[in-house]
Amino acid sequence: MCEWSDLDADDLALNAALTDDIGHRLSPFHLLSVPGISALQQRACSELWTRDRRSVAHDERAARGFSYPARNSRKIRLGYLSNDLQEHATAHLLVEVLEAHARDDFEVFAYSFGADDGLPMRRRLMATCDRFVDIAAMDDRAAAELIHDDGVDILIDLKGFTARARTGIVLLRPAPVIVSYLGYPGTMGAGICDYLITDQFLTPAGSAPEYAEALAYMPHTYHPHGRGTPVGKKPRRREAGLPDHGFVFCCFNQPYKISPEIFDIWCRLLALVPDSVLWLLDHPQAAGNLRGEVIRRGVDARRLIFGANLPQEEHLARLQLADLMLDTAPFNAHTTASDALWAGVPLVTCPGTTFPSRVAGSILHAVGLGDLVADSLDHYFDLAFSLAIEPDRLAALKARLSDNRLVRPLFDVAAYTLGLEELYRAMVVRHRARLQPSAVGACSFLNLEGDSPIRLIQSDRIAL
Secondary structure (H helix, E strand, O other), rough: OOOOOOOHHHHHHHHHOOOHHHHHOOHHHHHHHOOOOOHHHHHHHHHHHHHHHHHHHHHHHHOOOOOOOOOOOOEEEEEEEEEOOOHHHHHHHHHHHHHOOOOOOOOEEEEEEEOOOOOHHHHHHHHHHEEEEEOOOHHHHHHHHHHOOOOOOOEEEEEOOOOOOOOOHOOOOOOOOEOOOOOOOOOOOOOOOEEEEEEOOOOOOHHHOOOOOOEEEOOOOOOOOOOOOOOOOOOOHHOOOOOOOOEEEOOOOOHHHHHHHHHHHHEEEEHHHHOEEEHHHHHOOOHHHHHHHHHHHOOOOHHHEEEEOOOOHHHHHHOOOOOEEEOOOOOOOOOHHHHHOOOOEEEOOOOOOHHHHHHHHHHHHHOHHHHHHHOHHHHHHHHHHHHOHHHHHHHHHHHHHHHOOOOOOHOOOOHHHHHHHHHHHHHHHHHOOOOOOOEEEEOOOOOOOOOOOOOOOOOOOOOO
16 A cells, blocks of 8 residues: 555564564565565565464375375476466466477476456466366365376466465475475475575575575576567557656556655656656555655655556557656566566666565566666666666667567577476476485576576486
8 A cells, every 4th residue: 555654663563573473474475575574584474374284284194195106107297276377467477388388298287276257368278288177166175186186296386375375285285396486486485385486696596595495497587478468559648648748767566566765766766857757557545645655755746647457468558658667676576577678668676685676687687688787776776867867878778678579588488488397307307216305407507698608516416
């Protein structure tokens, strides 16, 4: 709601909860957007949140006695678990990956516990999977037994601790390897998932103790985004509710990601860039508070423009009207970042030390725009301000983005899927060799500038 009047008291309560017996009532998802929270604190919160459920699940697993005998098939059977397998941002990111999976080597199963909205995305997902099962009416035990009976080799949880997740299925361990991927930007804590899909920018060297899972490194970015969604005809500014003239800053992140510190910077930019506006996602509970906050910072509230939540194609079309996207911190843009880049709009970000605070930086490096990753909030402001007042510099940046879109890794789903499959193979090899989960990575990495190959050496003699 962007109601910030009691943030100091909230911070004290959060820190107390992490060391008190009430910590198990504090949702880990909430901590992803709280400034000043470390990755280790996020891990502690996850483990408190699941403490009692992990204990119960341990006994239930023992009662079921799940075993994982080898199947007479060379194919690895993947099971994607989510309630977002319909018209949803996760589905838009993932669908081209599912379609690109090598069917000679992999079988793709999906387990959906979300609503069947009957829209084209749902039908497309059903068509691309070798088996698509609606488990919405099943309880966790029945769903886990079904997944186990299906002989899934790797169960991929796409939800983590986001809304309507069913962590209870994962806790029953219906597959020999459990992976956390894409839907939740952080650790789920000990005893839940074996691996977390990541990349070198998201979880740099030395960050492994902050994550309960073994880290599985993609070669460029963990974030997939295909080329299949068309960017439609750009509307007129008035049609999108924008003034006819003036610089357009935008951020279509959900308002819970907006922090007062970042909003301070946005208001400074509005004050210093004549006739500029800030284009935000409309939210009935947050819009009024944000208007009040901008007035308190001495800026005309009419400089905030609120846009409706639109279907993907319409949103990409209107995004072309923006000049520059401003990222949030410590919870970055994810899909909204890659969507903006696909629509030709650059963004400026300032990474922190936690997984969700580094996602936009990972995405920018993968499209060859690492120079838009600021090393401080002052640098973040300077980058955005200079791009807003130097039209030639902004035009050159947009031209570089246009040139990079189809040649850099970010939107190359075929190559991305090959890297993901290499990780899946490594996980299965380790399991079949009776080795504990450990860091795995695709064979060849490129550094963040994309020009110098290096190799991630595997432990326990598993050569990839």
